[in-house]
Amino acid sequence: MKKPTSIWNRVVFVINILIALLLIITGIISFIPSQIVSALSVLSLVVPFLFLLNFLFLIYWVIRTRRQFTLSLVAIVFGYLIFGSFYGMGNTGEYQKKASDLSIMSYNVWHFNINGWIDEPNVGDRIIDFINEENPDVLVLQEYSRVRYKQLRQYPYRSETPNSDRVTQAIFSKYPIINSGSLDLPKTGNNIIYADIFFNKDTVRIYNFHLQSFRIIPSTDNFSDGKKSERIYRRMVNTFSKQLEQAKIFKDHFENSTYTNIVCGDFNNTQFSNVYKIVKGDLQDTFLEKGESFGRTYNLWKFPLRIDYILADPDFEILSHQNFDIRLSDHYPVMATLRLNSHQ
Numbered sequence: 001m002k003k004p005t006s007i008w009n010r011v012v013f014v015i016n017i018l019i020a021l022l023l024i025i026t027g028i029i030s031f032i033p034s035q036i037v038s039a040l041s042v043l044s045l046v047v048p049f050l051f052l053l054n055f056l057f058l059i060y061w062v063i064r065t066r067r068q069f070t071l072s073l074v075a076i077v078f079g080y081l082i083f084g085s086f087y088g089m090g091n092t093g094e095y096q097k098k099a100s101d102l103s104i105m106s107y108n109v110w111h112f113n114i115n116g117w118i119d120e121p122n123v124g125d126r127i128i129d130f131i132n133e134e135n136p137d138v139l140v141l142q143e144y145s146r147v148r149y150k151q152l153r154q155y156p157y158r159s160e161t162p163n164s165d166r167v168t169q170a171i172f173s174k175y176p177i178i179n180s181g182s183l184d185l186p187k188t189g190n191n192i193i194y195a196d197i198f199f200n201k202d203t204v205r206i207y208n209f210h211l212q213s214f215r216i217i218p219s220t221d222n223f224s225d226g227k228k229s230e231r232i233y234r235r236m237v238n239t240f241s242k243q244l245e246q247a248k249i250f251k252d253h254f255e256n257s258t259y260t261n262i263v264c265g266d267f268n269n270t271q272f273s274n275v276y277k278i279v280k281g282d283l284q285d286t287f288l289e290k291g292e293s294f295g296r297t298y299n300l301w302k303f304p305l306r307i308d309y310i311l312a313d314p315d316f317e318i319l320s321h322q323n324f325d326i327r328l329s330d331h332y333p334v335m336a337t338l339r340l341n342s343h344q
Helices: 004-029 035-063 069-083 123-134 146-151 220-224 226-254 274-280 286-290
Strands: 102-108 138-142 157-160 170-173 177-183 191-199 202-210 260-266 298-300 303-305 308-312 316-323 334-340
Touching: 004 035, 004 069, 035 069, 035 226, 102 123, 102 202, 102 260, 102 308, 123 146, 138 202, 138 260, 146 170, 157 177, 157 191, 170 177, 170 191, 170 202, 177 226, 191 226, 202 226, 226 274, 260 334, 274 308, 286 308, 286 316, 286 334, 308 316, 308 334
Parallel strands: 102 138, 202 260
Antiparallel strands: 102 334, 138 170, 157 170, 177 191, 191 202, 260 308, 298 303, 316 334
8 A cells, every 4th residue: 555645745746747837838838929829828927826836846845855856947947048037136236327318117007097996085196296206208108198298297299199099108208209100009999109219319219018908807706706717718818819919010010110229018918928028029128137026017916917118229228127116006117227328
C-alpha cells in the first residue's frame, strides 16, 4: 500500500505540471499575432498568478528535497526570458534638469466622474487640480470631457477626437501642434489619435491610445453564476480579438511615421499580451526603465494591473517614470520625463 504522502505528492505534481504548462503556453501565445489564439490569450491577465504559483511549487519541492522543483524553475526562467521583469526597481538616478527635457502624463480620467461613479465631492475639479500641480509639458487624456479644456489654460495647443460618436481622447501641449489625426477604429467607440508637436527644432509624434474595453463589472455574482461566467469569458475573448485588430491598425500607421514617436494611453491589456508586444515593438517602456514596484494603473478585483503605458522611441533617454497613487478615476495616472538624444 502506497504511503499517503506519496499519493499527495503525485497529485501536487500533476497540478504543478498544469500550472507550469499554462505559464509556458501563455509565453508562446504572446508572440502569435492572430485572432485564432484569442481564447487562450485571456491567460495573459493572470500571468503574475502563474509566476506566483510556480514559485510556491518550487519552494514546496525544495523543502521536500525533490527534483520535481526543476519543472517550476524551468517555467519561471522561461517566463522571465519571454515576459521580462514586471517589477520596477526604481532606477531613477540623478539627472540635471534641462529646459529641453519633455515631461508627459497619460491619464484615463473616466469622464471626470461626470456620472458620480466615485461617491466623493468635486472629483472632476480635483483631477484638474492634480494635473495643474504636476504640470506636465504634454498631457494625454482618455475618456475626456470636451468642456474641461477651459480649466487647462496652461496648454495653448490641443487636439481631440474629431468624431463625437466615439469616446473622446485629448492631447494637450505647451509646444505647437503642427499636425494631428485620428485612427478611426472599425465597429467600436474606442479611438487612437495622434498629434505632431514641434519640440525644440524637432517634430515628435504623440499617439494617444484607448483600446477596446472589457466592460466587466467585477462582482462575486458574475463568476458564481455559470451562465454569467460563460458570457463574461466570451466577451473577454471577443475583446482580445478586437484589441489585436486595433493594434495591427496602429502598427500599419506607425510604420509610416517619419518622426520620433511617443506612444501612450490605456491599452486595456497587460504587458504579457500579444497586443502589448505588437504595439511596443522596439519602443522603450518607461516603467520598465525607471519605474517602481508593480506599476499599478488599474485594480481588477483588488489585484494591481498595469494597463496604461508610456512608450518612447529609442532616440529618447528615459530620465524618470512615476505611478501616482491617487484615486480620482478607475485608472491611476502615469508620468515620465524624456530627453531626446539630439539634445544631450
